[in-house]
Amino acid sequence: MTKTMRAVLLSEPGGVERLVLKDLPIPQPPPDWVRIRVKAFGVNETEVTSRKGLSSPDFTMPRILGIECVGVIDAAADGTPFQKGQKVATMMGGMGRSFDGSYAEYFIVPARQVIPFETELPWDVVGALPEMFQTAYGSLTKGIDLRPGQSVLIRGGTSTVGLSAATLAKQMGAVVLSTTRRPERLELLRDYGVDHPLVDDGQISPTVRNLFPNGVDAALELVGGKTLRDTLRATRTQGVVCFTGALSDDWIIADFSPLGFIPFGTRLTAYGGNAGDLPADAFDRQLRAISDGRLKVAIAKVYHGLENVGEAHANLESGATPGKHVVVLD
Structure with missing residues (x-):
């Protein structure tokens, strides 16, 4: 008899x-994949976008959402470096878009995008971290190459990535x-x-230039195309x-002309990476800093059970409470 699991299917x-909550077969990991028994996951804006049918071309339905x-570890194919029962995190890399994601009791994922960790922090806290920390960390390091003593502007600061980026940037000496x-x-x-809300x-x-007459050293754009031009002028x-996010849903800039849009000499880059951009030791430092009380985690609300995923989506869309909406599977 095929063993089944509960999952939220779109x-x-x-x-x-x-x-819709359904009973589905527990997936089997192919070579170089692992199966994870899900303990917690965050609900993200991109999943709301996918639910509405506004996602990228690689998204197909029916689909189990969940990008983190x-x-x-519940099962690992031969050749993978993981052991059953090992604590892991994963995010992005096509999860919940080109293959089924984490809105389930179990799901399978390529071993290359799995990060092992050890911590005594509760699952709701750890579950808030992977996507927002990976995105913030990758943006500040790979996207900006932020250095100690530099100034950085975060546009869209009360988003989960924005709050995470602020704590990381301060930790980096910015x-x-x-x-x-x-x-x-x-x-x-x-x-x-x-330092400057x-x-x-x-x-x-103009406000930024009053504080830093030459402009800030770096900026992280999370609002989108609607504010990008002004962000460039502040740099x-x-x-x-x-350019990492588009909270305003403005991903595309109509009639974009680099000569008229980008101030001469200011550099525009983008970030949209995956788990490979988050070293295990960097994730471990984050976990230890949280355990020691040196870093705060922005959690809006914790939901218990897959049956509450819809409520988490609705609350995230409302924007009433800043921070991460986290679903824990008891």
């Missing part, structure tokens, strides 16, 4: 009611500016170590702007 685009998770559209969230940014009215480059000559 068969057609639409609202949260399209996320933490859990334990001076951090970060934006929010809501004045009542300025104190939240200060709590996460931001800014209210974003769509045109913050100094030979400074770097990294």
Whole structure:
């Protein structure tokens, strides 16, 4: 008899009611893949986009969503370096898009994008980390190459990646500016170590230039094409702007002309990496810093059980509470 598991299946685009809990066969890992027993996962904006049918061409349905998770190895194909019961994290790399993701009790993933770790932190805390930490870390290191003493502007600062980027940038010795559209969230940014919290009215480059007349050394764009031009104007000559996210859903800039859009000498790059950009030792440092109380984790709410994934989607869409929405499988 085929063993089954519970999973949240999306068969057609639409609202949260399209996320249907079903009994499905437990998948078997092919060569160089592992099966993970899921303990927790974060719910992400890109999964909301996929649910609505607005995702990239590699996304097909029916599909189990979920671009990240933490859990334990349940089975590993021959030749993989993992042992049953080992704690692991994974994210991106086609999860929940070109192959089934982590909204399930078990799922399979290529071994190359699995990160082992050891910690006594609870699953809800660890489950909040993989995607937002990998994205923030990759953006600051690979996208920007941020150095100690530099100034960095985070556009979209109260997003999960924005808050994670602020804590990491401070840990790296940077001076951090970060934006929010809501004045009542300025104190939240200060709590996460931001040196200069800014209210974003769509045109913050004059305010940034008042603080740093030559412009900031670097900027992380998380709002999208709607604010990118202003972010570039806030950045100094030979400074770097990294386009990582589009909270505004503006991924494409119409009639884009580099000569008219990018200030002369300012560098525009992008980041959209995967687990391979997050070394295990960097993830371990993050876990230890959280355990020691040196870093904060932005968790909006914890949900227990797959049956609450729809509620997590709805709450994430509302934007009422900043931080990560985490589902824990008890």
